[in-house]
Amino acid sequence: MALTPRLSGQVAARAHHSRAAGVLQRIAPFFAIGEVSGGPLLIASIVALSVVNSPLGHDYERLWDTALRFSYGNLAIARPLAEWVNDALMPLFFLIIGTEVKREFSKGSLATLRTAILPVAGAVGGLVIPIGIYLAFNYGTPTQHGWGVVAAMDTAFSLAIVAMFTTRLPAAVRAVLLAFAAIDDVFGLLVIAFAYTATLEWMYLLGAAAAYAAILLLLRAGWVASVAYILLGAAVWVCILGSGIHPTIAGVAIGLLLPTTSRLSEQRFAERVQRPVDRLRKAQHAVANSDDEATVVREREQAQSELGYIHEMAAATDEPAERLVRILTPWVSYLVLPLFALSNVRIHLSGGLIGDALQSPLALGIVAGLVIGKPLGFFAAAWAAAALAGARLPEGVTWRMIVGIGGVAGIGFTISLFIAELAFAGSEGTEMAALAILAASLISGMFGYAVLWSAAAPAPAPAPADESTRQ
Known part of the structure; x- marks a missing residue:
C-alpha cells in the first residue's frame, strides 16, 4: 500500500508550499489507489456509527434490512440489501485476497521454504494463541462458537499503517506483513x-466443482477471451451460494x-512487434502521400490491422493476476468495502453497552485475543522458528519490527466483523462483538504504530525551500 515513488515525491514537494501537505503525506497511504486501501472503509465506518446512533438510526437500519427482490417468471430470490452486499460484492474483495495469496506463493515471500518459514510460523502462532485466549474467556458459554472472530487480520488497515513509514522501514517489513x-x-x-x-447442498457443490474444473481446462488450453471466464466464475459463485x-x-x-506470469515476455514482445511497427509506419506514410482513394482505404485498413496485432501482443505481456487486481482494486476500496461497513457496522453506543462489554466474556475474549494474542502469537512463533528451524529475519528487519507487525495484525476489522455476523447472526452477540472488534482494532492500530515508529529510522529533515521554490 505504499505510494508510488513519483506520487511520494509529489506529496513531499507540496510540503514546501503548504503545511497541510505534511498531514496529507501521512494519510495518503490510507487512500492509495494501487492496492486495497483502508481510508474509505474507515470513513464509511465512522459515518455508519454516527448515523446508527442518531435519530435516523432506526430508518437507516431498516433501509439495509429491506429485501431486494429479483424474479424471472416463477423463479424469485429476495434477500436484505445488507446480505446482497455480503454475498454478492464481498467475494470481489476476497478474489483480490486469493490472487495476492497465489502471487505470494508463486513469486513472493512464500515462494521458497526458506523464505516462508518465518511468516508461516508467525501466522500459525497468530491464529492459535488468539483463539486460545478467546476460548479461555468463553469456553463452555453460549459464545464459545465465536472463536473465529479473532482468527484473521484486516490487511487493508495493517498495510496502510506500515505504508506510513515507507521511507523509514526496510521494504522487507511490508513483505513479511x-x-x-x-x-x-x-x-x-x-x-x-x-x-x-x-x-x-452437495448437488450445488458438484456444480461449483464442474465450473471450477472448466476454468482450469480453459487455462490449460491457453484460452484468452475473458467472457468465458466471467461466465464460469459467475457459475462458481451461484453454485457456492446455493451449496450453503x-x-x-x-x-x-x-x-x-x-x-x-504473462503469456509473452517483454523481449519476445519486442521481437514480435518490430515488423508490424515497420508495416504500420509504411502504411501511415502511404496514407499521407497518396491521392488514390482506394490506396488510402487499403492502407488505413492495414494500419488498423497492425495496431490490433500490436495491442494484443502488448496485452499478452500483462500478468493476468496483476491486471485483475488493478481493475478491481479501486472498486473494492471505494465501493465494496465502504458499503460493507455502512451495512454491517450497527453498534448502538451507550453507557449500558460499554458497561456490559467490560464484564462480557465475549468482548473481553475478542479484545484480549486480538490486542494481546496476535502480537504475542506472531512474535513467539517467529522466534521459535528462528531458534529451532533456522528461519532468519529478512535483511534490515529487527525483532522490534516483528512485534510491530504483530501489533497491526491485531486490527481485525473487516473479516472479524464478517465472521461475527456469521457466528452471532440475529443475536445480541453481534453488536457486542462489533464493539469489541472496534475497540481492539483501535488499540492494536495505535500499539502497532507506536512500536513501528520506535523501530523506524529517523525521518529525514525536509530540504529548505529557497525563494524560487516558494514562487
Missing part, C-alpha cells in the same frame, strides 16, 4: 468455510487460479 496476511486470511476463510457452514458455503470462498478459489 503481506506474507503473514496472506496465510492469516487463508485461515480466516477456512474458518468461514468449515466452522460457520450449517448445511451443505459462504460465497466469499468462491472469490478466493477463483483468485487462486489466476496466472501470475
Whole structure:
C-alpha cells in the first residue's frame, strides 16, 4: 500500500508550499489507489456509527434490512440489501485476497521454504494463541462458537499503517506483513468455510466443482477471451451460494487460479512487434502521400490491422493476476468495502453497552485475543522458528519490527466483523462483538504504530525551500 515513488515525491514537494501537505503525506497511504486501501472503509465506518446512533438510526437500519427482490417468471430470490452486499460484492474483495495469496506463493515471500518459514510460523502462532485466549474467556458459554472472530487480520488497515513509514522501514517489513496476511486470511476463510457452514447442498457443490474444473481446462488450453471466464466464475459463485458455503470462498478459489506470469515476455514482445511497427509506419506514410482513394482505404485498413496485432501482443505481456487486481482494486476500496461497513457496522453506543462489554466474556475474549494474542502469537512463533528451524529475519528487519507487525495484525476489522455476523447472526452477540472488534482494532492500530515508529529510522529533515521554490 505504499505510494508510488513519483506520487511520494509529489506529496513531499507540496510540503514546501503548504503545511497541510505534511498531514496529507501521512494519510495518503490510507487512500492509495494501487492496492486495497483502508481510508474509505474507515470513513464509511465512522459515518455508519454516527448515523446508527442518531435519530435516523432506526430508518437507516431498516433501509439495509429491506429485501431486494429479483424474479424471472416463477423463479424469485429476495434477500436484505445488507446480505446482497455480503454475498454478492464481498467475494470481489476476497478474489483480490486469493490472487495476492497465489502471487505470494508463486513469486513472493512464500515462494521458497526458506523464505516462508518465518511468516508461516508467525501466522500459525497468530491464529492459535488468539483463539486460545478467546476460548479461555468463553469456553463452555453460549459464545464459545465465536472463536473465529479473532482468527484473521484486516490487511487493508495493517498495510496502510506500515505504508506510513515507507521511507523509514526496510521494504522487507511490508513483505513479511503481506506474507503473514496472506496465510492469516487463508485461515480466516477456512474458518468461514468449515466452522460457520450449517448445511451443505452437495448437488450445488458438484456444480461449483464442474465450473471450477472448466476454468482450469480453459487455462490449460491457453484460452484468452475473458467472457468465458466471467461466465464460469459467475457459475462458481451461484453454485457456492446455493451449496450453503459462504460465497466469499468462491472469490478466493477463483483468485487462486489466476496466472501470475504473462503469456509473452517483454523481449519476445519486442521481437514480435518490430515488423508490424515497420508495416504500420509504411502504411501511415502511404496514407499521407497518396491521392488514390482506394490506396488510402487499403492502407488505413492495414494500419488498423497492425495496431490490433500490436495491442494484443502488448496485452499478452500483462500478468493476468496483476491486471485483475488493478481493475478491481479501486472498486473494492471505494465501493465494496465502504458499503460493507455502512451495512454491517450497527453498534448502538451507550453507557449500558460499554458497561456490559467490560464484564462480557465475549468482548473481553475478542479484545484480549486480538490486542494481546496476535502480537504475542506472531512474535513467539517467529522466534521459535528462528531458534529451532533456522528461519532468519529478512535483511534490515529487527525483532522490534516483528512485534510491530504483530501489533497491526491485531486490527481485525473487516473479516472479524464478517465472521461475527456469521457466528452471532440475529443475536445480541453481534453488536457486542462489533464493539469489541472496534475497540481492539483501535488499540492494536495505535500499539502497532507506536512500536513501528520506535523501530523506524529517523525521518529525514525536509530540504529548505529557497525563494524560487516558494514562487
